[in-house]
Amino acid sequence: MATLVTKKSSPIEDSEALQKAFKGWGTDEKSVIEILGHRNVYQRQQIRKSYQEIYQEDILKRLESELSGDFERAVYRWMLEPADRDAVLVNVAIKDGNKGYNVIVEIVCVLSPEEVLAMRRAYQNRYKHSLEEDVAAHTTGHLRQLLVGLVGSFRYGGDEINPRLAKTEADILHESIKEKKGNYEEAIRIITTRSKTQLLATLNRYRDDHGTSITKKLLDNASDDFHKALHTAIRCINDHKKYYEKVMRSALKRVGTDEDGLTRVVVTRAEKDLKDIKELYYKRNSVHLEDEVAKEISGDYKKFLLTLLGK
Amino acid sequence: MATLVTKKSSPIEDSEALQKAFKGWGTDEKSVIEILGHRNVYQRQQIRKSYQEIYQEDILKRLESELSGDFERAVYRWMLEPADRDAVLVNVAIKDGNKGYNVIVEIVCVLSPEEVLAMRRAYQNRYKHSLEEDVAAHTTGHLRQLLVGLVGSFRYGGDEINPRLAKTEADILHESIKEKKGNYEEAIRIITTRSKTQLLATLNRYRDDHGTSITKKLLDNASDDFHKALHTAIRCINDHKKYYEKVMRSALKRVGTDEDGLTRVVVTRAEKDLKDIKELYYKRNSVHLEDEVAKEISGDYKKFLLTLLGK
Numbered sequence: 001m002a003t004l005v006t007k008k009s010s011p012i013e014d015s016e017a018l019q020k021a022f023k024g025w026g027t028d029e030k031s032v033i034e035i036l037g038h039r040n041v042y043q044r045q046q047i048r049k050s051y052q053e054i055y056q057e058d059i060l061k062r063l064e065s066e067l068s069g070d071f072e073r074a075v076y077r078w079m080l081e082p083a084d085r086d087a088v089l090v091n092v093a094i095k096d097g098n099k100g101y102n103v104i105v106e107i108v109c110v111l112s113p114e115e116v117l118a119m120r121r122a123y124q125n126r127y128k129h130s131l132e133e134d135v136a137a138h139t140t141g142h143l144r145q146l147l148v149g150l151v152g153s154f155r156y157g158g159d160e161i162n163p164r165l166a167k168t169e170a171d172i173l174h175e176s177i178k179e180k181k182g183n184y185e186e187a188i189r190i191i192t193t194r195s196k197t198q199l200l201a202t203l204n205r206y207r208d209d210h211g212t213s214i215t216k217k218l219l220d221n222a223s224d225d226f227h228k229a230l231h232t233a234i235r236c237i238n239d240h241k242k243y244y245e246k247v248m249r250s251a252l253k254r255v256g257t258d259e260d261g262l263t264r265v266v267v268t269r270a271e272k273d274l275k276d277i278k279e280l281y282y283k284r285n286s287v288h289l290e291d292e293v294a295k296e297i298s299g300d301y302k303k304f305l306l307t308l309l310g311k
Numbered sequence: 312m313a314t315l316v317t318k319k320s321s322p323i324e325d326s327e328a329l330q331k332a333f334k335g336w337g338t339d340e341k342s343v344i345e346i347l348g349h350r351n352v353y354q355r356q357q358i359r360k361s362y363q364e365i366y367q368e369d370i371l372k373r374l375e376s377e378l379s380g381d382f383e384r385a386v387y388r389w390m391l392e393p394a395d396r397d398a399v400l401v402n403v404a405i406k407d408g409n410k411g412y413n414v415i416v417e418i419v420c421v422l423s424p425e426e427v428l429a430m431r432r433a434y435q436n437r438y439k440h441s442l443e444e445d446v447a448a449h450t451t452g453h454l455r456q457l458l459v460g461l462v463g464s465f466r467y468g469g470d471e472i473n474p475r476l477a478k479t480e481a482d483i484l485h486e487s488i489k490e491k492k493g494n495y496e497e498a499i500r501i502i503t504t505r506s507k508t509q510l511l512a513t514l515n516r517y518r519d520d521h522g523t524s525i526t527k528k529l530l531d532n533a534s535d536d537f538h539k540a541l542h543t544a545i546r547c548i549n550d551h552k553k554y555y556e557k558v559m560r561s562a563l564k565r566v567g568t569d570e571d572g573l574t575r576v577v578v579t580r581a582e583k584d585l586k587d588i589k590e591l592y593y594k595r596n597s598v599h600l601e602d603e604v605a606k607e608i609s610g611d612y613k614k615f616l617l618t619l620l621g622k
Binding site for chain 1 (some may be wrong): 440455458469500504
């Protein structure tokens with residue numbers, strides 16, 4: 001379930017109120033948060049459209065010049081149409097080098113097959129390159145094979161499971177990763193091409209037959225970028241909410257908060273399942289996610305994220 | 312330019328005439344050819360729809376039971392909606408093993424990026440698997456990397472060329488394939504991910520800098536399936552009409568005609584550029600393609616293909 005609390009409003013009134021908040025010396029950030037922090041994706045696109053019509057200006061550009069820092073980045077990502085926002089996140093991740101691989105994996109593994117396509121289209125519109133082209137040019141070897149495979153995959157979305165295949169491929173995965181220098185070709189094939197439903201059956205079968213989860217097994221030798229990316233892919237396919245709980249935990253618990261991770265999870269999940277992620281967070285950490293967020297960050301950035309968290 | 316000669320008609324009249332041709336003992340193949348051989352893709356889909364409404368029967372099933380052999384297969388493929396037809400062709404090719412790799416490569420390299428997506432969707436609807444899943448499960452090593460890369464690629468469709476990149480990547484391609492046991496990772500990356508426009512610039516640059524075309528160079532060591540597939544990919548991207556001319560030539564000149572190749576080219580290109588392919592064929596062989604077709608095949612199959620060839 002979502003955490004976003006929406007309010008009814010007209011895009012014209014919203015545009016006028018925002019224009020008022022921008023006017024004069026300094027910006028009325030409180031109004032910006034009050035409005036944009038309570039509008040769903042459709043309302044936000046309507047605001048963007050009507051602001052353009054009334055003031056002949058892209059509200060995104062205006063927000064960029066009015067706001068700053070993590071707050072600006074969070075609002076900007078929140079205002080972009082989701083496929084376009086994910087294209088931006090993936091592009092930033094590509095440029096980030098090895099820190100960013102997990103973000104690329106996360107986005108293409110959590111999105112539905114159709115959403116991945118929409119994001120790839122948005123990526124092309126924005127950067128005049130294909131996503132797989134940029135990912136492939138920045139990586140080599142197994143890591144490239146895995147990332148390009150995940151990006152290029154248009155997984156079958158049906159519910160059929162082939163139990164015999166789940167058994168065979170659980171064994172192949174086990175063979176493929178049991179040694180540090182394993183032959184990963186088959187593991188890459190399975191993880192990048194099978195439907196998510198089939199993969200869940202295979203991962204369950206792995207647990208049943210080998211007495212441990214494949215992610216635990218992978219962690220034992222998750223020392224390089226390829227292993228980390230494979231680990232992330234399996235976790236996102238297996239249970240993306242649990243994965244996001246961990247991203248939030250890592251972002252908040254480390255010395256110096258990881259604002260990018262924090263913003264990404266809140267902005268991409270607030271309208272989808274951030275409530276479930278919050279519950280998982282409380283179960284795992286015995287503190288409320290909002291309290292932790294309130295402790296670690298400050299100012300308008302904090303107010304905005306807490307608003308999206310439904311506080 | 313197309314070779315198909317279309318005639319105006321109503322789908323209802325066509326359905327009635329076809330039903331009459333099916334009726335009684337034996338089929339009136341001449342009428343089937345006269346009607347279906349002169350209808351464009353839109354008209355054919357309308358006929359299928361209206362035949363279903365009038366007779367509560369799929370005309371495709373009826374055609375399968377009324378016709379036989381190569382003629383049946385050609386009419387069946389002609390009647391399918393193009394994305395669906397290409398999905399069928401690719402699926403047959405996957406089952407064909409090493410004979411079929413070139414067909415997979417041909418289809419995904421000649422279609423536009425959007426057409427490839429439509430075909431992948433059709434493939435899923437029909438076979439309840441993703442195309443990349445089936446291709447990957449039937450191949451290994453470099454061949455798998457190449458085929459899965461080509462299938463998964465959603466190439467950028469813009470016209471921008473980066474001349475510096477063309478130079479660098481022409482050199483990378485040259486390095487990559489100059490030895491028999493080269494490192495093909497980079498060649499695969501370039502061929503599977505770059506836009507077609509960029510690839511044309513790179514292939515031209517290759518010719519300028521290395522004094523020969525990359526396809527000639529590849530032919531020198533095109534002994535295995537991977538090299539053949541790479542060769543086919545580059546030829547289809549470089550000049551697909553020239554490629555089709557060669558497919559026709561090989562299909563007709565060998566002992567025992569290759570009806571599958573012949574049908575595939577005629578059925579997939581009759582509404583697009585078969586006229587250009589015919590002209591290339593005449594230039595290259597000093598005989599008319601239709602005359603060669605008329606000599607090598609017979610019966611209703613021959614009459615149907617010649618009709619699509621605009622005879």
